[in-house]
Amino acid sequence: MGRIRQQGPQPMIRDAANAAQAAKAGPAVSVRGVDMDFGAGPLAVADAGFDLARGRFLTILGPSGSGKTTLLRMIAGFQTPTRGEIFINGEPVSKVAPHQRAIGMVFQKLALFPHLTAAQNVAFPLKMRRFDARGIPARVEQFLDLVRLGGLGGRRIHELSGGQQQRVAIARALVFQPDLLLLDEPLAALDRKLREEMQLEFRRIQRELGVTTINVTHDQREALVMSDEVIVMEAGRIQQNARPVDLYRDPANAFVANFIGVTSFLPGRVAPGGLECGGILCPGTPRQALAAGTPARGAIRAEQIRMAADGAALAGLDFRLQGQVRDAIFEGERQLYEVVLPALGGIAVQVYHHDASDFALTAPGQTVTVGWNRRDMILFPAAVP
Amino acid sequence: MRPSRAEYPYRWRLMDRLEAAADRLFPRRWSRWTGWLMLAPALLLVAVLLIGLVQIADASLHTLDRKTFRTSAAYSLDNYRAALDQGVYLAVLWRSVLGAAIVTLLTLLLAFPYGYVMVRTRSSNLRKLLLIALFLPFFIGQVVRAYGWLIILGNGGLVNDLLGLVGVPPQRLLFNYPAVLFGLVQYMLPFAVLMLAPALTAIPEETEAAAGSLGANWLRTLWHVVLPMARPGLVGAGLVVVSLTLTDFAMPAILGGGGQDFIANAIYDQFFRTSDQGLGAALTLLLVGIGSLVVGAVFTAFGAGTLAMGRART
Ligand SMILES: Nc1ncnc2c1ncn2[C@@H]1O[C@H](COP(=O)(O)OP(=O)(O)OP(=O)(O)O)[C@@H](O)[C@H]1O
Numbered sequence: 207m208g209r210i211r212q213q214g215p216q217p218m219i220r221d222a223a224n225a226a227q228a229a230k231a232g233p234a235v236s237v238r239g240v241d242m243d244f245g246a247g248p249l250a251v252a253d254a255g256f257d258l259a260r261g262r263f264l265t266i267l268g269p270s271g272s273g274k275t276t277l278l279r280m281i282a283g284f285q286t287p288t289r290g291e292i293f294i295n296g297e298p299v300s301k302v303a304p305h306q307r308a309i310g311m312v313f314q315k316l317a318l319f320p321h322l323t324a325a326q327n328v329a330f331p332l333k334m335r336r337f338d339a340r341g342i343p344a345r346v347e348q349f350l351d352l353v354r355l356g357g358l359g360g361r362r363i364h365e366l367s368g369g370q371q372q373r374v375a376i377a378r379a380l381v382f383q384p385d386l387l388l389l390d391e392p393l394a395a396l397d398r399k400l401r402e403e404m405q406l407e408f409r410r411i412q413r414e415l416g417v418t419t420i421n422v423t424h425d426q427r428e429a430l431v432m433s434d435e436v437i438v439m440e441a442g443r444i445q446q447n448a449r450p451v452d453l454y455r456d457p458a459n460a461f462v463a464n465f466i467g468v469t470s471f472l473p474g475r476v477a478p479g480g481l482e483c484g485g486i487l488c489p490g491t492p493r494q495a496l497a498a499g500t501p502a503r504g505a506i507r508a509e510q511i512r513m514a515a516d517g518a519a520l521a522g523l524d525f526r527l528q529g530q531v532r533d534a535i536f537e538g539e540r541q542l543y544e545v546v547l548p549a550l551g552g553i554a555v556q557v558y559h560h561d562a563s564d565f566a567l568t569a570p571g572q573t574v575t576v577g578w579n580r581r582d583m584i585l586f587p588a589a590v591p
Numbered sequence: 592m593r594p595s596r597a598e599y600p601y602r603w604r605l606m607d608r609l610e611a612a613a614d615r616l617f618p619r620r621w622s623r624w625t626g627w628l629m630l631a632p633a634l635l636l637v638a639v640l641l642i643g644l645v646q647i648a649d650a651s652l653h654t655l656d657r658k659t660f661r662t663s664a665a666y667s668l669d670n671y672r673a674a675l676d677q678g679v680y681l682a683v684l685w686r687s688v689l690g691a692a693i694v695t696l697l698t699l700l701l702a703f704p705y706g707y708v709m710v711r712t713r714s715s716n717l718r719k720l721l722l723i724a725l726f727l728p729f730f731i732g733q734v735v736r737a738y739g740w741l742i743i744l745g746n747g748g749l750v751n752d753l754l755g756l757v758g759v760p761p762q763r764l765l766f767n768y769p770a771v772l773f774g775l776v777q778y779m780l781p782f783a784v785l786m787l788a789p790a791l792t793a794i795p796e797e798t799e800a801a802a803g804s805l806g807a808n809w810l811r812t813l814w815h816v817v818l819p820m821a822r823p824g825l826v827g828a829g830l831v832v833v834s835l836t837l838t839d840f841a842m843p844a845i846l847g848g849g850g851q852d853f854i855a856n857a858i859y860d861q862f863f864r865t866s867d868q869g870l871g872a873a874l875t876l877l878l879v880g881i882g883s884l885v886v887g888a889v890f891t892a893f894g895a896g897t898l899a900m901g902r903a904r905t
């Protein structure tokens with residue numbers, strides 16, 4: 207981060223007191239008991255709360271309509287929470303207008319200014335925030351270089367490709383060194399290849415500048431790849447707030463388990479050592495202590511179920527079972543099988559298989575053996591809280 | 592089985608019939624002429640206008656002999672000389688051009704906030720109210736509206752009555768230049784708002800929010816983002832208002848009381864009062880010339896705005 211901060215004129219938005227404030231160790235953003243009520247229907251955001259440390263990259267992940275944008279807009283100041291308070295650098299901000307918050311935002315539809323050139327778009331926040339005019343061109347240049355758009359500053363927005371426009375939006379949001387960067391699904395409109403490139407690019411820039419960032423997406427891969435922390439939202443409520451690895455390994459509830467990755471659920475009752483399903487004990491581990499006999503669901507990920515034509519190959523697993531392949535979906539680097547388990551009452555589970563030499567061998571209708579280890583199946587109470 | 596209405600709407604069936612009929616009347620192999628055929632009525636109309644213009648140009652080159660009331664056979668530029676030499680006509684020309692400029696400026700100033708609120712308001716009731724208020728005057732013709740102002744602004748009218756209540760003596764509010772301009776602004780406002788609204792709708796709210804998050808207060812957002820992005824609408828609305836004002840007849844005639852003539856009134860007088868067709872034709876061509884100059888100047892300076900049908904933008 208040092209390179210950028212040392213070059214160019216220092217912004218004037220931070221006076222000495224603010225700098226001292228920023229140096230304090232408190233969270234960069236903290237959201238406390240925030241509700242948003244649009245009047246009609248249930249709360250768009252209900253009792254949201256989290257802290258985000260300086261320099262961290264947080265992703266808010268959730269299905270469409272779960273309240274992600276609403277939460278982000280409240281942090282940006284475009285909407286006022288109906289309850290609760292948001293603190294930025296320890297200061298409550300509900301009475302601070304958006305243009306007085308030092309927040310850079312990249313919008314879902316980018317919201318670039320079509321009547322200005324790329325360079326003028328990047329210069330806009332500097333001009334609006336009254337930076338020293340003599341320093342602006344150099345600084346714009348520097349940030350265009352940072353997003354690898356050096357030399358394209360003179361182009362109008364419509365003369366740039368989608369990915370290039372993306373970068374202009376990023377440079378524009380970062381150039382005034384905001385305390386906080388907010389991203390509302392800015393990569394959603396890009397094709398997959400470019401999106402994955404931009405995810406890494408974004409990560410690089412974010413690390414280089416060390417800016418605290420909140421990203422919103424419904425793409426779980428993006429959330430896992432880019433973030434230090436992930437918040438999963440559903441129906442306005444935060445379901446889990448964890449590091450990507452923990453989110454993946456240890457989902458807090460069935461919703462999160464289902465939303466991240468490809469997960470199969472087995473219905474049954476809690477029994478000692480696992481889940482009793484169709485009279486068979488399937489080994490598994492409850493996430494919280496559950497009394498034996500409680501209705502429960504066992505969640506298991508597609509890549510944690512092993513599969514083989516010959517059952518002996520799976521001898522080391524805690525549990526093995528015969529099934530019939532119902533469907534095989536070729537996904538390129540791997541194949542996804544749907545396997546029906548007659549012993550469990552005809553439940554189907556989804557299984558990933560990565561051995562390319564094997565892909566052609568397993569066809570629908572074939573009998574296979576599947577199996578898994580006790581720690582790989584997580585039991586949740588049947589009624590989703 | 593006949594397809595049900597839901598699967599095959601009546602509108603499609605109607606189209607089928609029409610297409611079958613059209614096929615018979617106008618075989619497919621002629622179809623590359625379809626475009627021109629559809630343009631033909633409009634082109635015909637323009638052609639008739641052009642012929643009229645040529646005839647007027649011809650008439651403007653013959654002077655009227657005031658003794659015999661015959662037009663001269665010889666061609667001369669005397670009518671133009673007369674129009675440009677006589678102070679009356681220069682004054683009328685100047686009054687029209689200045690009026691058009693002032694009315695356009697005032698109308699755009701008033702139409703912009705009106706259109707902006709109409710497009711941006713979250714209350715659908717307010718939007719409806721603004722729309723109705725905009726369209727109601729359209730149902731009342733220009734002349735009737737001008738007479739309405741005569742009643743309201745007259746010596747014994749509503750405004751003077753109200754002024755009387757607070758002890759102000761009756762004011763002469765009619766038959767002067769401001770009265771004409773006032774009537775014109777009121778008449779032009781709906782046109783301007785209707786031309787502006789689509790341009791304002793085309794500015795995403797998110798873009799304005801972005802300007803805010805980048806540090807612009809509302810005034811700077813308006814100046815640096817909304818106004819430049821609304822320019823096509825402003826240019827389009829401005830052109831319509833300028834041309835309608837420059838050529839207006841009823842407002843100067845009624846609210847000006849004969850002392851505040853615009854060019855159209857002077858032309859009317861030449862054709863129907865003094866019967867000097869030549870001079871009337873010369874004035875007409877001057878009006879066409881000035882109008883074209885103004886429109887041409889705006890086109891060169893700002894582009895055609897919404898009148899370029901989105902082609903010039905992107
Ligand atoms: N201005 C508004 N007025 C009324 N309801 C709203 C408004 N904005 C959002 N909502 C509602 O609040 C809920 C959350 O919306 P939000 O835009 O935050 O969802 P999201 O998680 O961003 O979804 P997506 O992934 O589709 O963008 C939705 O049910 C939506 O209909």
Ligand SMILES: [Mg+2]
Nearest residue numbers: 274275276391
């Ligand atoms: Mg959203």
